[in-house]
Amino acid sequence: MFSKFKVSEILILIITIVLIFVSEYYFVILDQPMRAIFIGLWPPTILGLLIYIILKRKQ
Numbered sequence: 219m220f221s222k223f224k225v226s227e228i229l230i231l232i233i234t235i236v237l238i239f240v241s242e243y244y245f246v247i248l249d250q251p252m253r254a255i256f257i258g259l260w261p262p263t264i265l266g267l268l269i270y271i272i273l274k275r276k277q
Contacts, residue, residue: 230268234261 223231237260245254 227268227272230264234264237261237264 237257241254241258241261244250244257
């Protein structure tokens, strides 16, 4: 399944998953919703950049 992905793409996906869990940790455990929202906004941005890079590579 992961043979279609490059190592860098898998690494970026892992980083985004970790960021989601860190955001949840700040929101639920540490009760810091503003910091959780700030951290939680990074995974969609990173995934958007990943999609952009993949699409540019295919052209």
